[in-house]
Amino acid sequence: MATADTAPATQQTLIGSVQRAMRLLEAVASHDEGAPAKQLAREAGLALPTAYHLLRTLAHEGYLRKENGVFVFGDATERLSSSGAQQNRRGMITNALRHWRDVIGVPVYFAVYREGEIEVVAVADTPANPAVEEWADFRETGHAHAIGQCLLSQLDEEARRDHLDRYPPQSITPYSVRDERSLLRKLSTVGRMEPLIERQEYALGAACAAFPITIGSTAATLAISLPSHQAEKLLPAARLLQHEIGNLVGTLAFSISI
Numbered sequence: 001m002a003t004a005d006t007a008p009a010t011q012q013t014l015i016g017s018v019q020r021a022m023r024l025l026e027a028v029a030s031h032d033e034g035a036p037a038k039q040l041a042r043e044a045g046l047a048l049p050t051a052y053h054l055l056r057t058l059a060h061e062g063y064l065r066k067e068n069g070v071f072v073f074g075d076a077t078e079r080l081s082s083s084g085a086q087q088n089r090r091g092m093i094t095n096a097l098r099h100w101r102d103v104i105g106v107p108v109y110f111a112v113y114r115e116g117e118i119e120v121v122a123v124a125d126t127p128a129n130p131a132v133e134e135w136a137d138f139r140e141t142g143h144a145h146a147i148g149q150c151l152l153s154q155l156d157e158e159a160r161r162d163h164l165d166r167y168p169p170q171s172i173t174p175y176s177v178r179d180e181r182s183l184l185r186k187l188s189t190v191g192r193m194e195p196l197i198e199r200q201e202y203a204l205g206a207a208c209a210a211f212p213i214t215i216g217s218t219a220a221t222l223a224i225s226l227p228s229h230q231a232e233k234l235l236p237a238a239r240l241l242q243h244e245i246g247n248l249v250g251t252l253a254f255s256i257s258i
Helices: 009-013 016-029 037-044 048-060 075-104 146-154 157-166 180-188 228-243 246-257
Strands: 064-067 070-073 108-114 117-124 196-199 206-215 218-227
Touching: 016 037, 016 048, 016 070, 037 048, 048 064, 075 108, 075 117, 075 228, 108 146, 117 146, 146 157, 146 180, 146 196, 146 206, 146 218, 196 228, 206 228, 218 228
Parallel strands: none
Antiparallel strands: 064 070, 108 117, 108 218, 196 206, 206 218
């Protein structure tokens, strides 16, 4: 007979009370309108006193709540469910970017402008073709990289002014725009749906291209990067991704609610 010292490692690490609590949660999940303790205990295969104890504990921690004699999911469980849905949506976005990374052979980025900040939602790269390292906070250096420039170009004048007041443009490499006037001049020369190109403005040795995508009223962009010595490939690769973007927009739209 196995003792506590000789039992298999997997057996030693299993915690019975956790297993029983999970069975109760699964039982609750099978009833849209909730169920009473006796029914949950029977479906989970637990003695009623044990079920009562676990149900009280789960209710105390916010994973369940008792309403009109039945147990239903509480706020804590709903938060877990929401987090899981968010992770699933991010997974869908990442998978889409990985597909185009493999098709085009370059790192692909997806970013949005949300609540006054630049947010890189997802990046797909490979060890052989790594993404540009975020050596200076992307939020504070939007004037210097293609992602930020493309997002700023989509903002109205008030929102753009607010952003630049909070994050004044400054040169971070010898190739960066040096002031707000230079940045606005550059943005004004870019066509409405044209890819925006930057070469070594954010990171030495890197060139990037970004183009706007339409997702409701949210400013969003897809971008790619290449080593600066391959910059001649940047525009053709960006146009290829832009041409195929219709297959991605539906997936990327999920990210706006993340």
